[in-house]
Amino acid sequence: MSSKAGINGLLNLRSSSPATESDVLTSEFYHTHLMICNALFNLKGRVALVTGGGSGIGLMITQALAVNGAKVYIVGRSEEKLERVAQTYGKDQVNDGEIIPITADIIDKKEIARLYKEISEREKCLCILVNNAGTSGETFESSFDDWERVYRPNVGQIFFLTTAFLPLLQKSADIYSDYSGTVINIASVSGLLKTAQHHFQYNTSKAAAIHLTRILANEVASNRFKIRVNSISPGVFPSEMTTEGSGEDQRSYIPKDQYADKLPAGRPGKDEDIARAVIFLVVEQYIKGQNLVIDGGYSLVAGY
Numbered sequence: 001m002s003s004k005a006g007i008n009g010l011l012n013l014r015s016s017s018p019a020t021e022s023d024v025l026t027s028e029f030y031h032t033h034l035m036i037c038n039a040l041f042n043l044k045g046r047v048a049l050v051t052g053g054g055s056g057i058g059l060m061i062t063q064a065l066a067v068n069g070a071k072v073y074i075v076g077r078s079e080e081k082l083e084r085v086a087q088t089y090g091k092d093q094v095n096d097g098e099i100i101p102i103t104a105d106i107i108d109k110k111e112i113a114r115l116y117k118e119i120s121e122r123e124k125c126l127c128i129l130v131n132n133a134g135t136s137g138e139t140f141e142s143s144f145d146d147w148e149r150v151y152r153p154n155v156g157q158i159f160f161l162t163t164a165f166l167p168l169l170q171k172s173a174d175i176y177s178d179y180s181g182t183v184i185n186i187a188s189v190s191g192l193l194k195t196a197q198h199h200f201q202y203n204t205s206k207a208a209a210i211h212l213t214r215i216l217a218n219e220v221a222s223n224r225f226k227i228r229v230n231s232i233s234p235g236v237f238p239s240e241m242t243t244e245g246s247g248e249d250q251r252s253y254i255p256k257d258q259y260a261d262k263l264p265a266g267r268p269g270k271d272e273d274i275a276r277a278v279i280f281l282v283v284e285q286y287i288k289g290q291n292l293v294i295d296g297g298y299s300l301v302a303g304y
């Protein structure tokens, strides 16, 4: 077998077919080529669902997965935003990835059920669920309703959406060899800091999201689901939440200088910073119940 055909054969074997005993090659060739980044980080054919994929961090995640070959369903309440993302970034994918918009309000259980039905009718499994949608809280003068408004998407939604999709996530381990479905919750470094940052409800909701990640990881593991649950806690990234909004391309912008002296990294987070973290958690099969902090050193300055 030529080297190129061999690598492609192995990639196909790893990404699309059920495992059999005869697939287990033990040659030096197999071990060498499994270590190539192309094989280690191959996302071709993976099916993903990213909530809040129409802007900010969700858009960064969507692009990272799609350009590397995944079929990405993006969910949000605004059809206009989602369509714009699909039109702008969904075509000319170098690796045959796709971006498919579905409008839904995911703090409503009926909407979650509709979303599950729609995706399970179209797909045999869900390989990647990114619970990214969230909202922020404002000032000290908040009410009980404000707290609930923040907790619904930032905490309750993670629980209801994840548990609804468990059967479809489990199927990815049944279909693909050496792969387990993955849930990635987008929490925040704000959930770890000792400071309230003027939004108590947001910071405590993100602390809850980090803890919920660990509880869910434990529950799925102890019930023998082959599903990995982890979270990412970003620092400051450009998004509709952290800036005035987004442009025609659905992207947001924070001037680099704004954080030159405030963060050890000397800049806000970039798309690539999130992309590497997400792809790592998708492909790494041996990480469960962990929280990955991607904050340019924010927590070093602000303190836990």
Ligand SMILES: NC(=O)c1ccc[n+]([C@@H]2O[C@H](COP(=O)([O-])OP(=O)(O)OC[C@H]3O[C@@H](n4cnc5c(N)ncnc54)[C@H](OP(=O)(O)O)[C@@H]3O)[C@@H](O)[C@H]2O)c1
Pocket: 051, 052, 053, 054, 055, 056, 057, 058, 075, 076, 077, 078, 079, 081, 104, 105, 106, 107, 132, 133, 134, 135, 153, 186, 187, 188, 189, 190, 233, 234, 235, 236, 237, 238, 239, 240, 241, 242
């Ligand atoms: N940007 C940062 O610096 C930063 C730092 C740490 C953590 N985070 C977290 O990152 C996540 C993404 O936020 P972002 O900063 O990227 O802000 P963003 O641009 O405002 O994105 C939030 C997305 O969530 C969607 N969404 C909100 N509520 C929803 C609902 N009920 N149903 C469906 N979709 C909903 C929004 O779309 P629709 O309005 O169309 O529904 C929007 O696309 C959040 O969990 C946030 O807490 C952000």
